[in-house]
Amino acid sequence: MKETLFERKEAVLDAALDEFSSKSYEEASLNSILKNSGVSKGSFYYHFKDKKDLFFYMLKSAVEAKWTFIRNRLETQPDVSAGKDIFEQFRYQARIGAEFASKYPRYHRLSRMFSGEKGNAIYLEASAILGIDAEGLLAGMIDAAIRDSTFDPTYSRDFLIKTMSYLFSHFEEIFNKDEDFELDTMLSNLDLFVHFMAHGAAKPATHE
Numbered sequence: 001m002k003e004t005l006f007e008r009k010e011a012v013l014d015a016a017l018d019e020f021s022s023k024s025y026e027e028a029s030l031n032s033i034l035k036n037s038g039v040s041k042g043s044f045y046y047h048f049k050d051k052k053d054l055f056f057y058m059l060k061s062a063v064e065a066k067w068t069f070i071r072n073r074l075e076t077q078p079d080v081s082a083g084k085d086i087f088e089q090f091r092y093q094a095r096i097g098a099e100f101a102s103k104y105p106r107y108h109r110l111s112r113m114f115s116g117e118k119g120n121a122i123y124l125e126a127s128a129i130l131g132i133d134a135e136g137l138l139a140g141m142i143d144a145a146i147r148d149s150t151f152d153p154t155y156s157r158d159f160l161i162k163t164m165s166y167l168f169s170h171f172e173e174i175f176n177k178d179e180d181f182e183l184d185t186m187l188s189n190l191d192l193f194v195h196f197m198a199h200g201a202a203k204p205a206t207h208e
Contacts, residue, residue, distance in 0.1 A: 011037040012044070016058050021109035025055060025122045052122070059114060059126055062107040069100045086145040087198040090168055094190050102183040112172055138165045167197055 015037040019028045030051040034044060048054045073096050081092035101108035117123035142160050145151060151160055175189045 008037060008039045008043070012039050012054075013058070013061070016054055017106050017110060020055060020058055021106050021113055024113060025117055025120070028055070030054070052125075055122075056126055056129055058110065059130060062110050063130060065104060065107055066097070066100050069103070070096055073099070085148070085150050085198075086141050086164075087150075087194050089141065090197075091190065091194045094171065094194075095187060098183060098186045098190060101181060101186065105181070108181070112176070115170075115173060138168060164197075167193075 012033065015033045018036070019033050023029075028051065030044075033054070034041060048057070079092065081089040084092075114123070114126070117126075139161055142157070142164055146157060146160070155163075171190070171193055174193075175186070179185060180189060
């Protein structure tokens with residue numbers, strides 16, 4: 001009987017997740033994916049155009065899995081950050097992300113590998129397809145925080161959007177050792193990270 005990708009789809013996706021979550025896009029091998037999944041090239045190319053098409057499919061799957069996790073989390077537990085400042089909102093959202101990373105480590109590693117592609121053409125192309133725009137996503141939150149006088153007025157809106165977006169989106173690149181991705185360690189680092197963004201590194205002034 002002729003092999004169909006449908007019959008071996010899970011094997012292909014499983015092998016692709018292993019490959020793309022452990023290697024850069026350039027280093028990832030379609031031949032290795034096919035060998036490890038046991039799917040022929042003919043069957044693969046009937047459903048996917050090339051390695052890039054499969055890579056984008058895996059990224060979309062990871063994003064969808066994360067959003068499903070977040071929606072389920074919000075349905076079962078109230079949003080304790082409602083009405084809080086931007087830092088507490090970020091902490092709450094990032095804690096959900098940390099829980100997702102702990103439950104789905106391969107998707108999390110895929111996200112880390114993808115973040116490492118920044119500056120490469122594949123990152124720009126994938127971001128356009130996935131609709132990833134950190135500055136755009138945070139602009140509304142930052143505007144609301146400015147209206148609430150959360151930030152020091154010394155900083156312009158443009159400066160805040162650029163710096164806050166960078167900090168919010170690079171947490172996992174700063175804490176990137178294997179032990180940093182243990183859930184308890186990740187949450188501890190997250191609390192310190194949010195405190196640093198909100199209060200800075202300077203010693204609090206003392207008043208005599």
